Amino acid sequence: QLQIVESGGGLVQPGGSLRLSCVVSGFTLHYYGVGWFRQAPGKEREGVSCISNSGGTTNYADSVKGRFTISRDNAENTVYLQMNSLKPEDTAVYYCAAGSECGVVHIPGPDHYHYWGQGTQVTVSS
Numbered sequence: 001q002l003q004i005v006e007s008g009g010g011l012v013q014p015g016g017s018l019r020l021s022c023v024v025s026g027f028t029l030h031y032y033g034v035g036w037f038r039q040a041p042g043k044e045r046e047g048v049s050c051i052s053n054s055g056g057t058t059n060y061a062d063s064v065k066g067r068f069t070i071s072r073d074n075a076e077n078t079v080y081l082q083m084n085s086l087k088p089e090d091t092a093v094y095y096c097a098a099g100s101e102c103g104v105v106h107i108p109g110p111d112h113y114h115y116w117g118q119g120t121q122v123t124v125s126s
Helices: none
Strands: 003-007 010-012 018-025 034-039 046-051 058-060 068-073 078-083 092-098 120-124
Touching: 003 092, 018 034, 018 092, 018 120, 034 068, 034 078, 046 068, 046 078, 058 068
Parallel strands: 010 120
Antiparallel strands: 003 018, 018 078, 034 046, 034 092, 046 058, 068 078, 092 120
């Protein structure tokens, strides 16, 4: 059964760090590009970062460049999102999605991804 499970979210103070994990089962992750998206209350889902199937291409939203790092371990069917220097505006539910290759210029929109996890809540607050 195909499944994507995110973990690692939680409550953190501004300036803190979290590492999100996205574990895939039921299919071989290395065939797919992966994206991280987030959705805050009352806002549209937005692309945060993406990584190509080989890991050779990554892309980041301007709002997280220099603070977030995406990586993957295909042997473990896992993709990570290291989030540093967190800000209150990073508060959202974070979703992992597989199915689209990562764009060099843009993060593909949500419609380009076929498989989604249930999300993990990240709250940045003092």
